Amino acid sequence: MSRALYRKYRPSIFEDLLGQELTARILREAARQDKLAHAYLFAGPRGTGKTTTARLIAKIANCETRVADKKFSIKGEPCNKCRACTEIDEGRNLDVIEIDAASTRGIDDIRDLKENVRVAPASGRYKVFIIDEAHQLTKDAWNALLKTLEEPPAYVILILATTESDKVPATIVSRTQQFHFKHVPLETLVGKLSMIAKQEHIDVAPDALELVASSAEGSFRDAESLLGQLVTFGGGKITLKDVEQMVGKVGFDKLDAFAGMLLENNVAQALEALTSIYDGGYNVVQFTKDLIHYLRRAAVLCYNPEMKAFFRRELMADHVEKLEGHAKKFQDKHIALLKSLIAAHGQMRYSQFPIIPLEVAIIEGLK
Numbered sequence: 001m002s003r004a005l006y007r008k009y010r011p012s013i014f015e016d017l018l019g020q021e022l023t024a025r026i027l028r029e030a031a032r033q034d035k036l037a038h039a040y041l042f043a044g045p046r047g048t049g050k051t052t053t054a055r056l057i058a059k060i061a062n063c064e065t066r067v068a069d070k071k072f073s074i075k076g077e078p079c080n081k082c083r084a085c086t087e088i089d090e091g092r093n094l095d096v097i098e099i100d101a102a103s104t105r106g107i108d109d110i111r112d113l114k115e116n117v118r119v120a121p122a123s124g125r126y127k128v129f130i131i132d133e134a135h136q137l138t139k140d141a142w143n144a145l146l147k148t149l150e151e152p153p154a155y156v157i158l159i160l161a162t163t164e165s166d167k168v169p170a171t172i173v174s175r176t177q178q179f180h181f182k183h184v185p186l187e188t189l190v191g192k193l194s195m196i197a198k199q200e201h202i203d204v205a206p207d208a209l210e211l212v213a214s215s216a217e218g219s220f221r222d223a224e225s226l227l228g229q230l231v232t233f234g235g236g237k238i239t240l241k242d243v244e245q246m247v248g249k250v251g252f253d254k255l256d257a258f259a260g261m262l263l264e265n266n267v268a269q270a271l272e273a274l275t276s277i278y279d280g281g282y283n284v285v286q287f288t289k290d291l292i293h294y295l296r297r298a299a300v301l302c303y304n305p306e307m308k309a310f311f312r313r314e315l316m317a318d319h320v321e322k323l324e325g326h327a328k329k330f331q332d333k334h335i336a337l338l339k340s341l342i343a344a345h346g347q348m349r350y351s352q353f354p355i356i357p358l359e360v361a362i363i364e365g366l367k
């Protein structure tokens with residue numbers, strides 16, 4: 001594979017941007033009406049489409065087909081074929097300047113930026129500045145940007161992308177149009193992964209794909225990188241076991257079965273299952289963390305069944321059903337178990353023999 005999967009499968013039109021429907025709809029409408037703003041702030045968790053959307057706007061702004069063809073332009077999408085679009089895709093368009101704030105912090109960098117803003121675009125209609133990891137900018141950099149935001153030249157579009165929007169000064173925020181990127185539902189992630197697997201002729205079991213997606217915690221990039229790594233594992237079908245070994249996490253079914261033993265107060269069986277998980281080479285600290293999350297969800301569902309709607313975003317539909325079954329077995333005494341598991345997790349991370357705090361927590365927690 002020559003190109004990382006996440007590069008190859010970066011959405012090239014708004015239509016393909018998943019899980020961010022509202023953002024896509026508003027921006028597409030702005031594109032249709034040719035009413036792009038001068039400054040945007042894209043905030044939200046990693047790998048959810050901020051940089052992708054910034055590039056989409058850059059393409060919309062300068063796409064040559066859009067200028068030439070009125071009928072096409074009302075689609076509100078870039079053509080992805082003209083010179084501007086292809087150059088932007090390849091990261092070599094002179095009018096699109098991508099800045100990584102993490103490495104562009106010095107006063108010289110900002111002076112360069114300020115000067116650059118004053119120079120009209122080389123060939124396109126707009127000059128687009130994409131500042132990634134914007135929360136890392138220095139105070140001087142923000143001050144310089146503020147000047148630009150107060151009186152932006154007509155040809156400038158500034159896009160700030162950040163995972164930590166609370167670190168962006170309020171004076172800046174109020175001068176931008178803001179979009180909040182959301183954590184993506186697990187099923188949406190799984191859907192895109194299966195599409196990629198199909199296109200790339202990667203043979204991967206459904207439960208393996210689900211674990212890839214859930215390990216990515218809502219990030220498309222992480223999910224797609226993991227899938228790419230799995231391919232390098234070598235030929236044949238990729239199984240749940242392969243993924244479990246790669247990510248150091250157990251699949252949902254193992255976790256669910258284990259939680260069942262605990263909720264049925266079956267200490268003997270749980271201790272045995274735990275030893276076999278440990279002997280299987282799984283990371284027990286991670287396992288404890290996953291178990292805590294599982295029991296927490298069971299507890300929440302037990303006290304408030306309506307919370308199912310939230311868990312439907314984080315889990316597969318059949319997994320939510322299994323969880324519901326277990327929530328019915330949750331009793332007040334299991335709160336003590338949850339507490340001791342949380343305490344054990346803290347101790348395990350620094351322990352030479354991490355399995356012991358976990359065993360003790362199970363025995364004590366179910367007394």
Ligand SMILES: Nc1ncnc2c1ncn2[C@@H]1O[C@H](COP(=O)(O)OP(=O)(O)OP(=O)(O)O)[C@@H](O)[C@H]1O
Pocket residue numbers: 005006007009010011016017018019020044045046047048049050051052053132161162163192220221222224
């Ligand atoms: N909403 C989405 N729909 C489909 N694919 C997506 C989406 N968001 C991200 N991806 C995939 O993940 C990759 C990385 O996305 P992107 O660079 O846009 O994330 P980001 O939000 O900028 O993350 P970071 O905060 O880490 O910079 C893309 O190349 C694409 O393959």
Ligand SMILES: [Mg+2]
Pocket residue numbers: 050051052132161
């Ligand atoms: Mg980004």
Ligand SMILES: [Zn+2]
Pocket residue numbers: 062063064065066078079080081082083084085086
């Ligand atoms: Zn184009």
